[in-house]
Amino acid sequence: MRLDRQKTSWSRRSIFAAARIAVAALATAGLAMAQPAAQEKPLLAEQVFKNIQALRGITVDDFMQTMGIMAAALQFDCSDCHVDAGTSEVNWAADTPRKIMARRMVNMVATINKTNFGGRQMVTCWTCHRNRDKPLVTPTMDIMYGMPTIVPDDILVQIPGLPSAESILDKYVQASGGAQRLAGLTSIAGKGTSVGFGGFGGGGDVELVAKAPDKRATIIVFKKEIDRGDEIRAYDGRIGWVRTPLNVVGEFQLGGGDLDGARVDAQLSFPGQIKRILTNLRSGPPTTITDLPAPISQASLQQDVTLEQSHTVDVVQGTGPRGLIVTLYFDRQTGLLLRELRYGASPIGRVPTQIDFADYRDVNGIKLPFRITYAWLGGRDSIVLSEIKTNVPVDEAKFGKPAPLKPR
Numbered sequence: 001m002r003l004d005r006q007k008t009s010w011s012r013r014s015i016f017a018a019a020r021i022a023v024a025a026l027a028t029a030g031l032a033m034a035q036p037a038a039q040e041k042p043l044l045a046e047q048v049f050k051n052i053q054a055l056r057g058i059t060v061d062d063f064m065q066t067m068g069i070m071a072a073a074l075q076f077d078c079s080d081c082h083v084d085a086g087t088s089e090v091n092w093a094a095d096t097p098r099k100i101m102a103r104r105m106v107n108m109v110a111t112i113n114k115t116n117f118g119g120r121q122m123v124t125c126w127t128c129h130r131n132r133d134k135p136l137v138t139p140t141m142d143i144m145y146g147m148p149t150i151v152p153d154d155i156l157v158q159i160p161g162l163p164s165a166e167s168i169l170d171k172y173v174q175a176s177g178g179a180q181r182l183a184g185l186t187s188i189a190g191k192g193t194s195v196g197f198g199g200f201g202g203g204g205d206v207e208l209v210a211k212a213p214d215k216r217a218t219i220i221v222f223k224k225e226i227d228r229g230d231e232i233r234a235y236d237g238r239i240g241w242v243r244t245p246l247n248v249v250g251e252f253q254l255g256g257g258d259l260d261g262a263r264v265d266a267q268l269s270f271p272g273q274i275k276r277i278l279t280n281l282r283s284g285p286p287t288t289i290t291d292l293p294a295p296i297s298q299a300s301l302q303q304d305v306t307l308e309q310s311h312t313v314d315v316v317q318g319t320g321p322r323g324l325i326v327t328l329y330f331d332r333q334t335g336l337l338l339r340e341l342r343y344g345a346s347p348i349g350r351v352p353t354q355i356d357f358a359d360y361r362d363v364n365g366i367k368l369p370f371r372i373t374y375a376w377l378g379g380r381d382s383i384v385l386s387e388i389k390t391n392v393p394v395d396e397a398k399f400g401k402p403a404p405l406k407p408r
């Protein structure tokens, strides 16, 4: 369950470096990512990019996630497959020997799954590569006789004798303030700062707003870095947007797994509806979580430090919109939600996104997390809230398409 710190900060660094330049390059090339104002239909990868052959027919969010899957599976950086990624000369569309090989592998994986597993996605890049460019061929004695590392399956099956999903969710509702109080929770408005991971993404002013039952937005404003722009994730109950100014595609409408994920994230902001968010609920074997964000201190405000304290957790899994798989981890002791791990689908494997919740405090009788860590294949944002208000009016515009960037 541990994020490999080195690896993540690395890929984040290169994505950021590559992206800063890419934004400039796209602007000058006139390859506008601008979309018609009232656009309702998210664009597909081949409508936005120039040289898409193997991964056609998927949305931009899903496409960018497949790049993350490839980088993670081979422990590669964008620049390992793309000419001059990380410099002003970057040419994403140009083919390289590794890019051509990766494309071949996309087709190979699809064929393996089709001919052997009835089209179920049993083999992915990760199945063979596991952090290496060349997969291992032979088992080592260390693997035979060393300490085993146990990694649970993505998909949990209900094991008889465990507390039911229903009872774990009931305990959560109780721990959060009780059904009655939660039913009266209509909006949440938090303010705080973002804490950098390996020096990235830190130092921003954060605004987090949510409106029942299913609207949520996170807005991070980086005041110190003029050229950076705001980072925004918004979902209005139907349409989702993301703006990550230093990324390859500056801003786009969600349409794939990230849209389904945004919906679940928004709904989970309101614990009172927890039983209605997911279907096919089941509880898996309890486990431990040891890598939650540290409690707030001066040191942890400077850096995204993890806390080596273990929590025994009860695990519930269910199905979200369009088959999104969502696993929730509840603290056995307090009953509160510590982690949401969700998997979107992509043509080359599941796309994990993990959101950790910590530092729960009482706000008008309801327990809300003041520390939130959002980790995806392209990076990690850690948010530390200093205040949360409930049931205050929230401007609807915050959940919609981000306003055009103002030059500062």
Ligand code: HEC
Pocket: 015, 018, 048, 049, 050, 051, 052, 053, 054, 055, 056, 067, 068, 070, 071, 074, 076, 077, 078, 079, 080, 081, 082, 092, 093, 098, 099, 100, 102, 103, 248
């Ligand atoms: C293992 C090799 C590999 C890695 C690592 C990789 N890519 Fe790619 N990338 C590809 C392949 C293959 C394609 C073409 C996909 C197709 O043909 O459908 C592609 C296409 C793209 C495109 C579309 C370019 C165009 O205009 O056609 C972008 C943008 C892109 N990648 C960004 C990234 C970013 C950002 C990263 C780092 C997070 C990354 N890639 C990492 C292999 C890779």
Ligand code: HEC
Pocket: 070, 074, 098, 099, 101, 102, 103, 105, 106, 109, 123, 124, 125, 126, 127, 128, 129, 133, 134, 135, 348
């Ligand atoms: C069935 C096992 C298997 C799967 C699944 C698999 N690969 Fe590979 N891949 C290999 C092997 C084996 C090699 C080494 C081939 C060689 O050295 O000639 C390789 C090599 C590569 C290379 C070249 C690395 C280099 O630097 O030389 C790339 C890029 C690559 N794979 C990408 C992918 C991607 C992307 C996926 C998922 C879409 C994937 N592979 C899935 C077995 C696999």
